[in-house]
Amino acid sequence: MPKKQEGALSGYRMLDLTDSRGAYCTKVLADMGADVVKVEPPQGDIGRKIPPFLHGDPHPEKSFYFLYRNANKRGITLNLESDDGKDILKKLAKSADVLVENFGPGYMENLGLGFDVLKGINSNLIMVGVTEFGLSGPYRDYKGSNIVDFALSGVMITSGYGGKVPTLLPGTPAYDSASVCADIQILSALFCRDAIGKGQKIDVSVHEAARHGLYPWSVPIYSFSLVAGASNLPIPEGRLGAMIYPVYPCKDGYVRVIALTPRNWQALLRVLGNPEVLLLPEWENFIYRVANADDLYALMVEFTTKFTQIELWEAGFREGVPISPIYDIPTFVNSADATARKFFIDVDHPIAGKGKYPGPPYKWSESPAEVRRAAPCLGEHNEEIYCGELGFTKDDLIALSYAGVL
Amino acid sequence: MTRSALEGVIVISFGQGAVIPDAGKILGELGANVIKIESSEHLDFVRTLGPKNSVAGFNEGNRNKRSFGVDLRSEKGKELVRRLIKVGDVVAENFRGGVVKSLGFSYQEVRKIKPDIIYVSSQGFGSGGPHENYPCYGPMLSSASGMLSIWKQPEDPFPAGSNSPLPDHMASKHAAIIILAALDYRRRTGKGQFIDMAQTEVAAALMGERYLEYTMNNQVPQPLGNRCAYAAPHNCYPAKGMDSWVSISVFSNEEWRSFSKALGDPAWTRDPKFADVTGRLKNVDELDKKIAEWTATLEPRQIMYLLQGAGVAAGEVQRAPDTMSDPQIAYDKAIVELDHPEVGKRLYPNIPFHMSETPPVPAKLAPFLGQHTEEICRDLLKMSQAEIEKLKAEKVLESA
Numbered sequence: 107m108p109k110k111q112e113g114a115l116s117g118y119r120m121l122d123l124t125d126s127r128g129a130y131c132t133k134v135l136a137d138m139g140a141d142v143v144k145v146e147p148p149q150g151d152i153g154r155k156i157p158p159f160l161h162g163d164p165h166p167e168k169s170f171y172f173l174y175r176n177a178n179k180r181g182i183t184l185n186l187e188s189d190d191g192k193d194i195l196k197k198l199a200k201s202a203d204v205l206v207e208n209f210g211p212g213y214m215e216n217l218g219l220g221f222d223v224l225k226g227i228n229s230n231l232i233m234v235g236v237t238e239f240g241l242s243g244p245y246r247d248y249k250g251s252n253i254v255d256f257a258l259s260g261v262m263i264t265s266g267y268g269g270k271v272p273t274l275l276p277g278t279p280a281y282d283s284a285s286v287c288a289d290i291q292i293l294s295a296l297f298c299r300d301a302i303g304k305g306q307k308i309d310v311s312v313h314e315a316a317r318h319g320l321y322p323w324s325v326p327i328y329s330f331s332l333v334a335g336a337s338n339l340p341i342p343e344g345r346l347g348a349m350i351y352p353v354y355p356c357k358d359g360y361v362r363v364i365a366l367t368p369r370n371w372q373a374l375l376r377v378l379g380n381p382e383v384l385l386l387p388e389w390e391n392f393i394y395r396v397a398n399a400d401d402l403y404a405l406m407v408e409f410t411t412k413f414t415q416i417e418l419w420e421a422g423f424r425e426g427v428p429i430s431p432i433y434d435i436p437t438f439v440n441s442a443d444a445t446a447r448k449f450f451i452d453v454d455h456p457i458a459g460k461g462k463y464p465g466p467p468y469k470w471s472e473s474p475a476e477v478r479r480a481a482p483c484l485g486e487h488n489e490e491i492y493c494g495e496l497g498f499t500k501d502d503l504i505a506l507s508y509a510g511v512l
Numbered sequence: 513m514t515r516s517a518l519e520g521v522i523v524i525s526f527g528q529g530a531v532i533p534d535a536g537k538i539l540g541e542l543g544a545n546v547i548k549i550e551s552s553e554h555l556d557f558v559r560t561l562g563p564k565n566s567v568a569g570f571n572e573g574n575r576n577k578r579s580f581g582v583d584l585r586s587e588k589g590k591e592l593v594r595r596l597i598k599v600g601d602v603v604a605e606n607f608r609g610g611v612v613k614s615l616g617f618s619y620q621e622v623r624k625i626k627p628d629i630i631y632v633s634s635q636g637f638g639s640g641g642p643h644e645n646y647p648c649y650g651p652m653l654s655s656a657s658g659m660l661s662i663w664k665q666p667e668d669p670f671p672a673g674s675n676s677p678l679p680d681h682m683a684s685k686h687a688a689i690i691i692l693a694a695l696d697y698r699r700r701t702g703k704g705q706f707i708d709m710a711q712t713e714v715a716a717a718l719m720g721e722r723y724l725e726y727t728m729n730n731q732v733p734q735p736l737g738n739r740c741a742y743a744a745p746h747n748c749y750p751a752k753g754m755d756s757w758v759s760i761s762v763f764s765n766e767e768w769r770s771f772s773k774a775l776g777d778p779a780w781t782r783d784p785k786f787a788d789v790t791g792r793l794k795n796v797d798e799l800d801k802k803i804a805e806w807t808a809t810l811e812p813r814q815i816m817y818l819l820q821g822a823g824v825a826a827g828e829v830q831r832a833p834d835t836m837s838d839p840q841i842a843y844d845k846a847i848v849e850l851d852h853p854e855v856g857k858r859l860y861p862n863i864p865f866h867m868s869e870t871p872p873v874p875a876k877l878a879p880f881l882g883q884h885t886e887e888i889c890r891d892l893l894k895m896s897q898a899e900i901e902k903l904k905a906e907k908v909l910e911s912a
Contacts (some may be wrong), residue, residue, distance in 0.1 A: 114690075114697040130718075134686075138693050141829040156740045161730055170721040170728070196638035221868075238610060248904065249825035253746055257759035257827040260835050262748070265674040266665070272748050272757050272829050274738045275678060276662050277719035284724065286685035293692035293863050294517035297699065298870055302515065306869035314846045318864045319685055322534070322677040323569045325847060328832030329859040330568035348672035351651040360670050362655040366561075423646050430648070435658035435726050435733045438716065449713050450727065462727035467713030469638070470688055472705035473697050482855050502772030 113139020114473040118296065121145055121198055122179060123186075123207035126153030127278070127312075128174035128236055131206055131285035135292065137475045138179035138467040143491065144181045148512060150484045165466050167457040167483060173481045174463060177453060181482025182491050183512045184381040186217055190511040197496050198223045199231060203305075204292055208236040211246055221307040231305040232295045235432070236389050240311035250312055256281030259316035260324045268345045282470065283319025284312040349399035354410040360412065361418050364428040366392060373427035377418060455480035488512055516543020517870040522694065522892070524549060524597055525577065526605035528556040530650060530677065531634050531711060533573040534684035535604065539691065540576025541863045541872045547600075548887060549593060550881055551910055565854045565880055572860055574878035575850075581882025581910030584615050588908045593617070594625050595893050599700075602691055606634045609645035619706040628704035630694040634687055634726065638710025648711060650677025657715035658733075662722065665737035683714040686696045717725060744792035745771075747800050748829060749807040750816060757829035758812040760803065765789065767824050774822035775806060848875045885911035 109315070122132040136142040141360040144151070153172045167173075171374035183349040185191040196219070197204060207214060207225065214220050221233045232414035237240070238250030252274070256262050259280050266273035291308045299305060317324065353362050365371045368390050370469050375384055383405050388394050394403055412416065422429030433441065439462070440449060447469070458480070466475035492498040492512070506512045521544040527533040533548070535557065550556055558570040565571075580596070580718050583589040597603060603622055605612050612618050612633070619631045633639070636648020637656070654660040654673060664671035690707050698704055706881065716723060725733045738759075740746035746761045748763040762768050765788050770780035785791045792799055807815055812828035819826035828834055835841055848862040863872045889895040889909070903909040 114693040117700070118587065134689060138690075155742075158725055158729070160724075162729075170724040174720040174724055178867065179659070181631070224691060225554050231518075239840055240844055243840045245820075245840035246821045247660065249823065250827075251743075251746075251759050251761040251763070251825040253740070253748065253759045254825045257748065257757070257829040257840075258542050260830045260832060261674065261678065261758070262759070263755075263829050263831050264580035264676045265663070265678075267668065267672045268670075269755075271665065271738065271750075272737075273663065273665060273672075273675075274748075276659055276722060276736070279682075279718070282718055282756060283685075285684065286682065286689060287864055289689045290538060290542075290685060291867055293696060294516050295867060296517070297692060297696045298517045298519070300699075301519075302869055304869065306867055309866040311864070314844050314864045318861055319682055320678060321681055321862045323572050324676070325835055326572040326858060326860050328570040328836075330571070330855065332860075333566070333855060345672065346675040347651075348749060351673060353672065355670070362660070362673070364649045364651055403875065414711045419643075419646075428647050428652060430652035432655045432657040433658050435662040435723055438656070438658040438712075439723060439726055441615070441641075442711075443643050443712070444639045446641035447638050447710060447713070449710070449716070459727070461724060464713070464716045464723050467638075467710040467711075467717045468707050469640075469685060470690075470694075470705055470707050472703050473694075489819050492793045 112473055112477055113137070114470065116142035116473070118203045119143065119201055120204040120206065121202045123205065123209070124236065125151055126156060126171060126175070126389060127281045128206060128208040128285060129153060130282045131236070132179065132289045133177070134286065134289050135173050137477070139473065139475070140413060142179040143487070144176060144179045144482060145184050145195070145198075146181060146484065147511060148183045154484070165457070167455070173455060173458055176481035177477050178479055179482055179487065180487040180491070182488050183485040185511050186219065187265055188511045189245060189331070189511070190509070192217060192219060192494070194511070196224070196227055200228050201495070202228065202231060203296065204232045204234065206234040206236070206288065206292075211241045213359070218279045225305065231300060231312065232299070232303070232308065234291060234292060234308040234310065236288060236310045237314065238311070241309055245313065251278065252278050254317055255312050258313055259283070259320050261320045264345055266345050267348060270345070272345065278318055280312055281317035284310050284315040286319055287315040294298050318405050333499070341479055346396060349396045352399065352403065352406075354406050356410050356418055357412070359415050360432040361429050363417055364434055370427045375423035375424070376425045377421040377427060377429070381409050392409065407408065432503045451477045453477050453480050456483060515873060517867065518542040518544035518875050521545065521602070522600040523547065523602040523604065523691070524593070524600045526603070526607060526617070529558060530573060530680045531684045531687055532604045532606040533558070534575050534681055535687035535691065537573060538685070541638050541865065541875070543870070543873050546577035547596065547884075548574060548577050548879065549582060549584070550579060551581055551583050552583055555881070559881070563645065568858075571852065571858070571878040573749060575860065576873065576876045577886035578870070578888060579808060579878065579879035579882055580888050581885045581912070583769045583908050584907050584911070588903065588906070592893065593910070596620055596888070597629065598625050599892055600626065600629070601695065602630045602632070604632045604634070604687065604691065608647045609635045609639065621629065626704075628698055628702060630689060630698060630704050631706045632691055632709065633706070634683065634709040634711060636711050638706050638713060652679030653680060653683065653711050653715040657712040658723075659715045659719060662733055662735040664735045665733050679715050679718060680711065681763070682713040683709070686714050691870070739796065742789070744789065744796045745799055745803050745901060747803075749804045751807050751812040752810055753812075756812050757827060758807055758815045758826060760824070760826045762824060770822045771819065771824045772872070774818050774824065782835055809862070850875060850877050852877055880912040882910040882912040885909050
């Protein structure tokens, strides 16, 4: 059942016309209390088809991607390409604070639903268009995808084993970067809306936002490296993760070690009982350790495997070197930290049933961010919104549905 | 006349490393007045990762803010920071857990000075759990959250992660988001508040669906590598040149026919076993091998242009120089050159925000330590030059 307590964005109405690529944008806002109405085509968002599914059943209400990223939203169906659908969207836009879409350059304008039209209906509207490669420019008509946009973000080249294939980050990192860049602009536009007396248009390109969201240091590190002696940060390219932030086996799994400074290294030696072979002074030099990572690994393994993950984690804290366990997902779900913070929240969905979902990653003292309701079933709130707010009758809905509008 | 979105908002940042500094940079780009509190004794460690004032990460992560150099160990220094907080709107910190309390700037103390302050704390594990005081760097977020365990190719013995500390910069965007939402809530209700963000939970939130595989299907989620359960090809392929790669994804059969045509319809792409998505998925190892043989003959950007021209999603795996020569990035002016007095003309990512009514403020250089101490004393604390000089002589203030 929806909880009554208000969130920071309670009172705002947001129309979410995005597909799965934009779901995280409005999810973040819905978690903070915004009334996000997900507007799906009559056949449903393509995101409902993304595997895996509950118990492997490819049912439109059982996609984990859809269930997680659309929790807290209400859902209606609407065919924007029909004349009635366009009229209905204009009615919905009247009472909306924010509209987010990711159809691609020119699509909304071609339907007669561009910002110039909608702002005439509601001058307070904040309209966000997310495109793959921008509204104009040489890549305007290019196609994106999760792996293609991640490749272009400048981060994929750093991910995986040196010499082997660059590796995709789990999730949908480039799209989520664009989503959080959109959120930042939406919230800024809401914050200043009264002061400037109107809404505005916001444009987000996944191609542009991805590197910014994921790792904006890449170009500056390269640019600074062209000045002799200007930066001693590790080379921003190649795949050196296993060398810079090495992973070592231990008694019950793996740990990752972040020893950047000489003090970190000394602390690491103390954690491991000051093994003689590691006391050679050259190992104290970070760059030397990176350059000789394979040799170091061969030496380290003998000592790291004497301890458990938790022993190394805690000893690292005591001695002053960040060490962290590499948890698998069940271990994180059941970890003392996630449990103490009640990070996983019970959510009950009418078809998918009960499940523990990751909650918002923050605790608010006054206006809680929460999971207040499960993801909407297809068209679940048609009656609530079309009849309850726009004045349609149930018979109207039947007719509009048959006509392919809803 | 245009105004910036956050005009008049004052942010007091005790940020260090990436998460809070990057969030402060973003707020500064949106027009907030962001003040970085620091001193030689409490130096942002990123300043120390290279020669003085010449660390790329620092200079990128601290743009569009001002530096206030103050000794937080002295009572007089603390008093000045309290006076700044009194005129401020937001306090943000990502010290190791417990540090702000020892400095006397916990939320409980700060709200006594400024009851409607918005106070954001961001630690690796958040507060309340056994590891609340543990320091946490970017690469640990993926390790401790479970993200790293599935961030690998299925055949890799263990995950290598990345030399970019992912996803800490995504945590900074979440920090900016909660600060903005809290500012708007305060604007509407008059109430400030405390928000505590756990960076490991941000990592988890970015792939929440994978946790449902465990909590609802009782399965341990497995790494997918570069493949996709409903599309093939969907991978990263070696291209011509040293460590050169290109990502390609084909979803529909129509895209597959376009792909085939772009390659000149060689015999193997006409093989009926690749004609539909189920066949391509069933024979994905062979498919990937065939594609890799083709991609190895061309440069990544050539492949990208050829395939995109045919309507197929493809992208070079970019390094920084590729970004710098990317025509769309140039068209978007997504890189900006700033002339730093010590490092000279260097490139930074430009602000990726495009707002029709409140354009972001132009990109500004990161400050030297204490660069704005005096002007902040004058403008915000209304101090006389004599007072400022006295406190400088007492080493309470540092200015550059």
